[in-house]
Amino acid sequence: MNEKENEKLENSVMDKIENGRVKLRSKYLFLAEKLGLGTAFALSVTLAVLFFNLTLFYLKETDNLKYLSFGRFGFLAFLESFPYLLVISFIIFIVLAGCLLTKSDASYKKPFGLLAMGLIIFIMLAGGVLTYTEVARKMEAQAYMGKHPASAFFKFFVGGGTEMRKLGIAGTVFEIGDNYLIIETPQGLRNIRREEEMPEIKEGQFIIAIGSREGQDFIAKEIKITEKEEMPMIERGIDRRFKPFSGHGIQSLPPHLFLFEEDKKECLKNCFKSKPDPRECFEQCLK
Numbered sequence: 001m002n003e004k005e006n007e008k009l010e011n012s013v014m015d016k017i018e019n020g021r022v023k024l025r026s027k028y029l030f031l032a033e034k035l036g037l038g039t040a041f042a043l044s045v046t047l048a049v050l051f052f053n054l055t056l057f058y059l060k061e062t063d064n065l066k067y068l069s070f071g072r073f074g075f076l077a078f079l080e081s082f083p084y085l086l087v088i089s090f091i092i093f094i095v096l097a098g099c100l101l102t103k104s105d106a107s108y109k110k111p112f113g114l115l116a117m118g119l120i121i122f123i124m125l126a127g128g129v130l131t132y133t134e135v136a137r138k139m140e141a142q143a144y145m146g147k148h149p150a151s152a153f154f155k156f157f158v159g160g161g162t163e164m165r166k167l168g169i170a171g172t173v174f175e176i177g178d179n180y181l182i183i184e185t186p187q188g189l190r191n192i193r194r195e196e197e198m199p200e201i202k203e204g205q206f207i208i209a210i211g212s213r214e215g216q217d218f219i220a221k222e223i224k225i226t227e228k229e230e231m232p233m234i235e236r237g238i239d240r241r242f243k244p245f246s247g248h249g250i251q252s253l254p255p256h257l258f259l260f261e262e263d264k265k266e267c268l269k270n271c272f273k274s275k276p277d278p279r280e281c282f283e284q285c286l287k
Contacts, residue, residue, distance in 0.1 A: 209221075271284055
């Protein structure tokens with residue numbers, strides 16, 4: 001393009017500006033948009049890292065992955081307890097960060113595929129590193145203290161780790177009968193029944209089982225003895241329920257911690273009044 005054509009183009013542009021057909025954007029507006037884009041991108045990446053970390057925390061500290069040890073029968077229990085909300089949130093923030101990345105200057109300098117791969121690797125590495133810190137565990141502790149802002153957030157996304165399952169159950173053995181077990185769970189005492197002979201289990205051991213829920217009872221298809229350290233979130237949930245009453249005896253437990261059928265609860269309530277040993281009541285009422 002020669003000098004004459006350059007001058008002609010310049011005059012044309014100036015004419016459009018003077019006539020209001022082309023409007024110049026303020027450099028401050030441009031800077032504000034750039035800062036807003038950068039802030040939104042940084043926030044999206046941070047939240048993606050957080051949700052990936054919480055997903056790993058959930059899988060590592062709850063009963064979810066342990067159900068896979070039961071083979072195909074445990075797969076449905078695994079699917080039931082899987083942290084879908086955490087994974088979906090993680091994916092949403094990765095996609096959002098990728099969309100914002102396409103609008104940045106970096107996307108014009110390098111292939112987007114390379115940038116996207118680098119972004120995903122960074123998020124997963126950062127989330128993995130966070131699992132070696134106490135971030136998620138501190139959030140859990142604050143969540144159950146009540147009034148902290150993290151409380152509602154953590155319980156909404158991760159609180160399902162200690163919720164009652166339909167197809168699986170885990171907890172500490174409290175009482176053993178001929179065809180039943182009573183275990184401590186994060187919700188309270190639960191009754192486990194099994195048609196087949198019970199495996200060799202002792203009081204105080206930590207177990208995990210698959211089966212189905214029948215009312216408040218759990219009908220176990222298979223039971224395994226495990227270590228409570230393998231499911232620390234379940235262990236902490238049990239401690240929150242039962243530690244305030246430890247040392248006071250079974251009769252001091254509030255009624256809502258007896259997760260039995262109403263007729264069984266009524267039977268226990270009446271039996272506790274006359275029997276010195278509550279375990280005799282369990283034998284009588286939980287047949």
